[in-house]
Amino acid sequence: MIIDGGEDKIMSFSKSKELFADAKEVIPGGVNSPVRAFSAVDAEPVFIEEAKGSKLYDADGNEYIDYVGSWGPMIVGHGHPQVVETVQQEAAKGTSFGTPTKLETEMAELVVDAVPSIEKVRMVNSGTEATMSALRLARGYTGKDKIIKLTGCYHGHGDSLLIDAGSGVTTLGIPGSPGVPESIAQETIAAPYNDLEAIEEIFVEYGDNIAAVILEPVTGNMGVIEPKEGYLEGLREITDEYESLLVFDEVMTGFRVAYGGVQERYGVTPDLTCLGKIIGGGLPVGAYGGKEEIMDHIAPDGPVYQAGTLSGNPLAMAAGIETLKLLQEPGVYEELEEKSAKLTAGFKDNLNDLDLPYCQSRVGAMFSLFFTDQKVVDYSTVQTCDTEAFSLYFRKMLEEGVYLGCSQFEAGFMSLAHTDKDIEKTIEANYNALKAVKENL
Numbered sequence: 112m113i114i115d116g117g118e119d120k121i122m123s124f125s126k127s128k129e130l131f132a133d134a135k136e137v138i139p140g141g142v143n144s145p146v147r148a149f150s151a152v153d154a155e156p157v158f159i160e161e162a163k164g165s166k167l168y169d170a171d172g173n174e175y176i177d178y179v180g181s182w183g184p185m186i187v188g189h190g191h192p193q194v195v196e197t198v199q200q201e202a203a204k205g206t207s208f209g210t211p212t213k214l215e216t217e218m219a220e221l222v223v224d225a226v227p228s229i230e231k232v233r234m235v236n237s238g239t240e241a242t243m244s245a246l247r248l249a250r251g252y253t254g255k256d257k258i259i260k261l262t263g264c265y266h267g268h269g270d271s272l273l274i275d276a277g278s279g280v281t282t283l284g285i286p287g288s289p290g291v292p293e294s295i296a297q298e299t300i301a302a303p304y305n306d307l308e309a310i311e312e313i314f315v316e317y318g319d320n321i322a323a324v325i326l327e328p329v330t331g332n333m334g335v336i337e338p339k340e341g342y343l344e345g346l347r348e349i350t351d352e353y354e355s356l357l358v359f360d361e362v363m364t365g366f367r368v369a370y371g372g373v374q375e376r377y378g379v380t381p382d383l384t385c386l387g388k389i390i391g392g393g394l395p396v397g398a399y400g401g402k403e404e405i406m407d408h409i410a411p412d413g414p415v416y417q418a419g420t421l422s423g424n425p426l427a428m429a430a431g432i433e434t435l436k437l438l439q440e441p442g443v444y445e446e447l448e449e450k451s452a453k454l455t456a457g458f459k460d461n462l463n464d465l466d467l468p469y470c471q472s473r474v475g476a477m478f479s480l481f482f483t484d485q486k487v488v489d490y491s492t493v494q495t496c497d498t499e500a501f502s503l504y505f506r507k508m509l510e511e512g513v514y515l516g517c518s519q520f521e522a523g524f525m526s527l528a529h530t531d532k533d534i535e536k537t538i539e540a541n542y543n544a545l546k547a548v549k550e551n552l
């Protein structure tokens with residue numbers, strides 16, 4: 112079967128098609144997370160059976176160069192031997208104890224040493240849990256109820272945060288979610304990203320009752336957007352002035368744009384930080400941390416309650432610790448930067464050669480290609496993107512053996528396992544896919 116009428120590339124997806132049909136019988140939409148269904152790109156998902164290094168292998172035996180990396184965690188590549196070995200060793204000792212373990216302290220020490228704002232950290236099981244818990248803590252600590260979130264930023268699927276959200280919500284073009292009670296939604300005030308004046312106005316009106324401003328300080332869930340100069344500093348000042356907390360959701364950017372995340376790269380320190388993805392080395396994980404004085408409000412030391420049967424799971428800790436150790440090796444972030452720059456420079460040449468006006472962005476090992484001629488700086492410019500052009504591009508890239516996020520509003524991720532050959536092949540695929548877009552739309 113040819114997925115998009117390509118002339119010379121014939122790939123079969125018949126097994127994935129069958130597996131998807133089976134899945135849809137018993138799983139809503141056939142997937143356990145909506146973006147995986149490929150519905151926004153008018154395609155059906157490929158079912159992956161195995162991954163190694165920079166590559167994914169699907170049920171039909173197709174090979175892809177992977178820039179999704181399980182949506183961010185796989186920064187050292189899939190199935191890294193050191194990560195796999197350590198997980199196997201830990202699994203042989205038992206998979207969960209529901210007790211404290213030495214591994215949890217080791218992980219916490221690594222996080223505290225790495226992330227400038229974190230003096231104490233609590234492990235949870237997902238990014239969603241991390242942001243939900245951080246907000247409860249912010250409310251419990253400040254005694255205030257409202258939070259400000261930025262339009263197009265995505266912080267998982269907690270009730271307070273599914274307001275004007277990015278990621279799958281933007282990809283599917285839905286406004287939010289039924290099931291979020293109005294009484295909860297009204298405690299969340301949405302403001303545009305990169306617009307300090309809008310935040311100031313909200314503080315003037317509600318300043319006494321704002322517990323926190325939460326944001327992706329570099330966005331990934333509406334594509335990669337950098338904060339304007341002075342924006343993060345401005346947020347720091349205004350939250351200090353009103354005694355609200357500044358919360359950085361670094362689930363995606365932590366240990367990716369720099370070892371210490373956005374706060375290391377841009378030099379602005381939040382009160383609380385949410386983490387996930389990389390610190391689990393591909394196993395389910397989340398964490399939130401910050402100043403000791405604030406973190407000491409969490410039970411059992413303080414009254415703010417949060418708990419979890421599998422929190423700090425030994426396999427997730429082991430995989431995460433090994434991943435962080437690999438990231439401590441000299442030159443790692445330079446290598447990621449170099450590889451990512453090479454890829455996006457190749458894309459830029461292709462855009463120039465084909466005379467296409469599309470907008471690119473990159474921060475460290477996260478990149479985006481927006482199908483718009485506008486400079487993308489916030490959610491309103493995100494909405495100028497051509498989703499039909501992206502869909503065609505996505506399907507062509509898949510045919511060329513390159514696996515991308517199924518939305519231009521999801522960041523692409525480079526790993527240490529990507530080779531020069533992978534990058535060259537991807538640049539060539541990008542040229543062919545962009546050419547098809549130009550010829551067909």
Ligand SMILES: N[C@H](C=O)CCC(=O)O
Pocket residue numbers: 144145146147182265278279332363521
């Ligand atoms: N952008 C999301 C997480 O970072 C994508 C993953 C998902 O929703 O399944």
